[in-house]
Amino acid sequence: MRPLKLILSAFGPYSEKTQLDMTQLGTGGIYLITGDTGAGKTTLFDAITYALYGEASGGSRTTEMLRSKYADAATPTFVELTFLLKGKTYVICRNPEYMRPSKRGAGKETKETAKAELTMPDGGVISGISAVNEKMTELLGIRKEQFTQIAMIPQGDFLKLLLSGTKERAAIFREIFNTRPYLQLQEQLKKEAGTLYNAIKDDEKSIRQYLAEVRCKKESAYADSLENLQKEEVILDTDYCLELIANIMAEDIKIQESVAQKSDDLSAEMAQLDRTLGKQQQREVVEKALEEAKQKTAELGTLASRLKIEYEQAEKLQENNNILTAQIEAEQLALPGYEKLEFILNETGQKKQQLEKEEHLLEKSRQEAQKMKLQREKYQQQLAGLKDSGAALERTAAQISVNEQQCRKTEVLQEKVTQNKNLINEMYRIQKRYIMAAEQLAQAGSIYEEMEKRYFDEQAGILAQNLREDEACPVCGSLHHPKKAVLHENAPTQQQLKSQKEDYDKKTKIRSELSSEAGLAKGRVQSAYKEMLAQYAALISDTHPTIVAGVQDMSNVSDLSHLSDSEEASQEQMIDVIKQVSYRTQQAAEALADEKQQLMVQKARLEADVALEQKISGQLPECEKRQKELEEEVAERTSRISVLKTEGEALKKQADELKQTLKFENAEAARQSIAQKVRQKEEIQQRAKQAGQQYQDCKIKLEAEQRRVLDLTTQLKSGEEDKENNESNESGKKYGELLTLRQEKEVCQKQYQNEKKELDLRIAVNERAAGAVKKIAAKSSEKEKQYQWVRALSNTANGALSGQDRIMLETYVQTAFFDRIIIRANTRFMQMTSGQFELVRAKTADNLRAQSGLELNVIDHYNGSIRSVKSLSGGESFKASLAMALGLSDEIQSQTGGIQIDTMFIDEGFGSLDENSLEQAIDVLLRLSESNRLVGIISHVGELKERIGRQIVVTKTPDGGSHARIVADN
Structure with missing residues (x-):
């Protein structure tokens, strides 16, 4: 993927529409993104990542922050990126959600929803955030997180x-x-083992x-064995359990058989007792039933x-029914008159309710x-x-806008x-570190000179120990040695x-490096100053009246501006000026x-x-219209009230005349009288019918009891003969004794049952x-066998093998890719470190409890040690x-049908390199032009500005x- 053209509108600090034709940067090599601090260099990376994935490159910026706070309210916010992928050109355009001026009313705002649109090489268009995101992930082959780690590395994520x-x-x-299928296989095996x-x-x-x-x-010989077997801690033996x-x-x-x-x-x-008891019980039942039958016969008689007398009296009362029938017929003929009266009274009531x-x-309409x-x-x-x-x-709005611009100027100056x-x-x-290093160097120099003198003195002493009289000295040739050098005890x-x-030598190098750093730091201070x-x-x-009033005597500080062109401005002078500028x-x-607070309240x-x-x-027009309607309504209701009063009086007169011709007050009272009769x-x-029926029923019951x-x-x-036999049965036992014996045997039988x-x-x-x-044991045995091998x-x-490195199947497969990545990385890493360091995959894990297989170590060829990459210094890292x-980028693109990343972006990091390391890193990046890869770098390092001619300058x-703007100095 290589960007061809980038368009930003009201995006981040870019308040207006900005177009960058990135084809001017070429197709290979490196280019620099440079400019003022805080001007928006990293925002260019954010814009490209946002166009591709709908998110900014860094984790600290969200899509809600992308709308420019400097842009005019009517300027739309969007990013449009034209890019080349596998020889085909695509155009993607996105905009975040933000508030914009409404088209339907001045001063109103409406929400502009987030949108995305991708134009394919054949001219087809894919719209919608979800659809575009899905297609971009399919085209690029990686998600945003992987893209920022292999193609676009934000500041702080390197x-x-x-x-x-x-x-x-x-x-x-x-x-x-x-490699996800390998992970899925691992998880499936783990899940299957857990299931088994x-x-x-x-x-x-x-x-x-x-x-x-x-x-x-409880008395069983097996009770203790069963109790022990039912304990939870006992290991199960199914054969023993079944036995x-x-x-x-x-x-x-x-x-069971004995019981x-x-x-x-x-x-x-x-059964024999029941037969004897049954015969005795039967006679007692008959005697009792005969006594009850005699008593009931007398009661029924x-x-x-009594019922016969009541029946005769009810028959005589039937003669009064003819009089009641005549009265009922007369009152029913008068019912229509009552109904007419009710109708008139009802109409009168309705008229009265309508009038009220x-x-x-009418009163309500007058009030309204x-x-x-x-x-x-x-x-x-x-109004x-x-x-x-x-x-x-x-x-007021214009004054607020001017105020906000001035506030921004003060914020920028405070940041500076x-x-x-x-x-x-x-x-x-x-500077303090340099002074300390210089003192340590002087001390080390004194120690070294003293040690060197004592060492050479010692050498002379050793030589003198072997001199003999009349033998020539190997140094001066003298045959006589009157004063020999002596040995020192602490040489x-x-x-x-x-x-x-x-x-x-090491302290000399450190002092030299700190001297260089101090010079660079001083240059940065003077530049920023x-x-x-x-x-x-x-x-x-600025002539803004608030600034003039707020910064009293600020013009008196203007004479300090000459210090910006003077190399002799002392640190104390600069600190004093900074304090004054900050205060004012x-x-x-x-x-x-x-x-602004006053203006906002006023606004x-x-x-x-x-x-x-x-x-x-x-x-107001609605109010006037409603007033006219209500006045017309008052006139109409006044007329209607007059008509209702006239009609009500006529109905009342008809009702009074009809009441004089009727017996009852109303129809309901007439109907109640008829119903009562x-x-x-x-x-x-009913009374006559019921009395006759009761008398007949009683006669039938009496005849039945007499027969019984x-x-x-x-x-x-x-049954007299059977009674005599019962008295001599069961060895002369009577009914009560037999019944007790029967009950005792029944209790015993219940116990057996x-x-x-x-x-x-x-x-x-x-x-x-x-x-x-x-x-269950048969099935569990098969599961146990299957569980062992799963x-x-x-x-x-x-x-998860005990005592072994925790290398999973997926990780093992990934180590092959990782080894190839390391080989490709070392071709550049060893070049940038002059052959001192070489990356290598750790073969053993530091901790057998953690996942391993993809750890990274470094070989230091200067001393032959192997250590973790975490021990490297900032520049080496x-x-x-x-x-x-x-x-990683090389390995990805080498895969058949793999991901194609022709462009790489790096945000800062070069400031941690010394002069030699920086030169080596630049050489490595410059060689990327041979592989047709383009690398964009954000940096403030001065050497990069001088070495790299192709630049995007942000101001x-x-x-x-x-x-x-693009500066293509090829």
Whole structure:
């Protein structure tokens, strides 16, 4: 993917429409994005990432922040990117959600919804955020997170790819190299093993549940064994469980047979007793029934006599029904007159209600008409007072806009003051480190000189020990040695002297480096100081009345501006000037803030007045119209009331005349009288019918009881012989004694039955438990075999083997890609470090409990050590990160049908490199032109500005926004 043209409109600091023809930058090599601090260099990266994915490149900027606060309200916000992918040209345009002026009313705002549109090479258009996002991910082959790690590295994110652990790298490689199927296989194996394990545990739980149901007698020889088996901590042995249940069941079956035999014998004895008791009980029942029948016959005879008298009396009352019938007919003929009266009275009531309603509505209409009149007069008065509020609102809004521009100037100047303070502090810190390094170097030099003198003195002493009289000295040739050099007790060894020399050389190098850093820091301070004074001069030259009033005697500081061109401005002078500028700028900011607060209050009041004026202007015609309608309504209701009064009086006169001809007050009273007479007639008829029926029923019951007395008397006489036989049965025992004996045998029989039920239930439960345990155990055995080999596969694939590195199957596959990335990265990393460092994948894990396989180490060829990349210095880490990013990009594009990234973007990082490292990094990036890859760099490093001719220069505009242009110095 290579950008061809980028268009920004009201996006970030770019308040106006900005077009960048990126084809001017070429198709390979590097170009620089440079300009003022805070002008919006990183925003260009945000714009490209937003166009591709709908999100900014950095995590700190959201789409809600993308609308430019410097843009005119009518300027639309959008980003349009034309890019080349695999030889085809695409155009994508997006805009975020933001508030814009409404087209339907002045001063109103409406929400502009977020949109996205992708134009395909064939001219087809895909619209909608979801559809475009899906298509862009399909075209590019990676999501936004992977894109920012291999193609567009935001400020602060450069080290993420280098320092990521196995887990983070695995997530990156999963999408890039499509290793998700291996992860899915791992998870499926782990899930299957877990499912089998849970199934085995469920089977064990089920077996224990069935074992908990097994019962036996407390006196049983197997009771203790069963109690021990039912404990949770006991390891299950299904064969032993089944054998124990079988023994318990056999014991219960033997007891069951004995109880059944005893119960059968007792049942035969109880049957004989029942036959004897039945005969004695039958005679007692007959005697009792005969006595009851005689008593009931007497009662029915008395009742029949009484009912006969009542029946005869009811028959005589039937003669009064003829009189009631005549009265009912006469009253029914008069009912139509009552109905007419009710109609007239109803009409009269309705007329009265209508009259009351109309009178009420008439009064209400009069009140509303008066209210509308007063409201209309009030609206007219208010409109007169709000006549000039619109023009005043426009003037206030213009003043607020000017105020905001001035506030922004003070904010920018305060940021510059803060930057100056930070740079001076940094310069002080480096100067202190330089002074300390110089002192340490002087101390190391003194120590080295002293050690060197003692070392050479010691060498002379050693030589003198071997001199003999009359033998020539190897140094001077003398044959006589009157004063030999002597050995020193604390003389250093050659190795100690060499070590001290290395320490001295190292401190010399450190002092030199800090001297260079101090010079650079001083240059940065002077550059920033000049920029601050320039912005300060621009501020005090402003004629805005609030600034003039807020910054008292600010012009007196203008004479300090000559220091921006002087190299002799001392640090104390600069600090004093910075303090004065900060103080007086704060005065201006506070004055502007106070003015803005007053203007906002005034604006709010005027907006309320304008809204009220518009509201009243719309309501006044409606108020006048409503007043006229109400006045017409009052006249109409007055006429209607007069008609209702006349009609009501006529109806009242008709009702009075009709009432004089009727017996009852109304129809309801007449109907009640008729209904009462009908009920009296029906009651008389019903009473006669009911009395006759009761008398006949009583006669039938009396005859039946008389026949029953005769039958029972005959039955009792025929049973005298049986009574004599019963008195001599069961060895002379009487009925009561036999009944007691029967009850005792029944209690014993119930005990046998309960014992038999308990045995039946226990045998059935134990038999069911044994069958269930046997069935579950058979299935669980097969699951256990399957679980063993599935668990072994899962542990291997998920890197969970005991005592082994935790390398998962997916990670193992990814190591092949990782090794190739490292090889590609080392071709550049070793070049940038002059062969000192080489990246290598860690072969063993530091921690056997964490995921491993994708950790990264570095070989230091100067001392042969292997250590973690996290131990590299800031500059070394930057070079390693750059090499890894380039290696990953190379490997991705080498895959058949893989992702094609022809452009790379880097935001800062070069400031951590020394002069030699910077030269090496630039050389590596310049060689990318051979692979037809274009790399964009954001940096403030001066060497880069001099070395790189192709640039995108971003500058701030007077209104607080930014402007970008391409400088293609090829």
